[in-house]
Amino acid sequence: MSTPHLDAAPGQIAPTVLLPGDPLRARHIAREFLSDATEANTRRNMLGYTGTYRGQRISVLGSGMGIPSCAIYATELVRFHGVRRIVRVGTCGGVGDVALGDILLAQSASTDSRFNRLQFGGHDLAACADFELLRAAADAATALGIPARVAAIFSTDCFYDGDPHLMERLIRHRIVGVEMESAGLYGLAMREGLRALSVLAVSDHLQRDEHMAPEQREQGLSAMVSLVLEALAADPD
Ligand SMILES: O=P(O)(O)O[C@H]1O[C@H](CO)[C@@H](O)[C@H]1O
Numbered sequence: 431m432s433t434p435h436l437d438a439a440p441g442q443i444a445p446t447v448l449l450p451g452d453p454l455r456a457r458h459i460a461r462e463f464l465s466d467a468t469e470a471n472t473r474r475n476m477l478g479y480t481g482t483y484r485g486q487r488i489s490v491l492g493s494g495m496g497i498p499s500c501a502i503y504a505t506e507l508v509r510f511h512g513v514r515r516i517v518r519v520g521t522c523g524g525v526g527d528v529a530l531g532d533i534l535l536a537q538s539a540s541t542d543s544r545f546n547r548l549q550f551g552g553h554d555l556a557a558c559a560d561f562e563l564l565r566a567a568a569d570a571a572t573a574l575g576i577p578a579r580v581a582a583i584f585s586t587d588c589f590y591d592g593d594p595h596l597m598e599r600l601i602r603h604r605i606v607g608v609e610m611e612s613a614g615l616y617g618l619a620m621r622e623g624l625r626a627l628s629v630l631a632v633s634d635h636l637q638r639d640e641h642m643a644p645e646q647r648e649q650g651l652s653a654m655v656s657l658v659l660e661a662l663a664a665d666p667d
């Protein structure tokens with residue numbers, strides 16, 4: 431069924447979806463990592479593809495930036511395309527003792543967004559990853575010899591400006607990564623019965639003037655993608 435934001439036909443999207451923010455990262459992943467990848471979405475240029483990895487059907491789709499955009503795609507994937515697992519393959523700003531290229535497995539995602547509170551009577555929701563996916567990713571990292579850290583992260587609505595005291599609050603709570611989608615994705619996953627995990631590469635350091643080039647954010651995150659695909663291969667849906 432075509433939805434407002436996805437033009438994929440029924441069955442065209444696999445039960446497991448990789449969800450990068452950047453649609454061009456989705457295209458790169460499909461081209462470089464999936465076998466027999468075919469186009470599954472072009473609506474709004476939010477590129478999506480379905481192929482196979484080690485015999486398992488896998489889709490990859492851009493989510494756009496921020497919780498509202500990500501939640502639109504995740505909701506339509508679950509409700510209209512029967513998607514059961516979503517792994518966000520994103521970038522984040524690093525805080526404290528992390529370096530560019532480090533890979534974070536986001537166990538929990540705090541947020542300044544009201545998205546989950548709107549669904550939860552104004553209460554705080556503990557937005558957490560699916561444990562089996564988290565464990566599979568940690569095991570895959572060990573097996574591949576890719577250093578990856580299980581971490582607490584923060585999802586912000588404000589790429590620019592926002593809370594002027596955010597950094598000290600993050601350090602105080604030992605939060606080491608800042609991005610813009612995971613808390614919403616995890617909350618939505620809890621409500622929808624979806625299994626979700628965010629795996630993030632540190633692309634900027636928020637206390638130092640260190641940044642990955644845009645091309646690297648799009649095409650230079652192979653270790654992270656390999657880790658995620660191996661984790662999914664070890665734990666097929
Ligand atoms: O690289 P992606 O996956 O888009 O993730 C991060 O990059 C974007 C901001 O530049 C936000 O979407 C943030 O979460």
Ligand SMILES: O=c1cc[nH]c(=O)[nH]1
Pocket residue numbers: 521522523524589608609610633634636
């Ligand atoms: O949200 C993000 C993503 C990458 N780098 C940042 O500084 N913030």
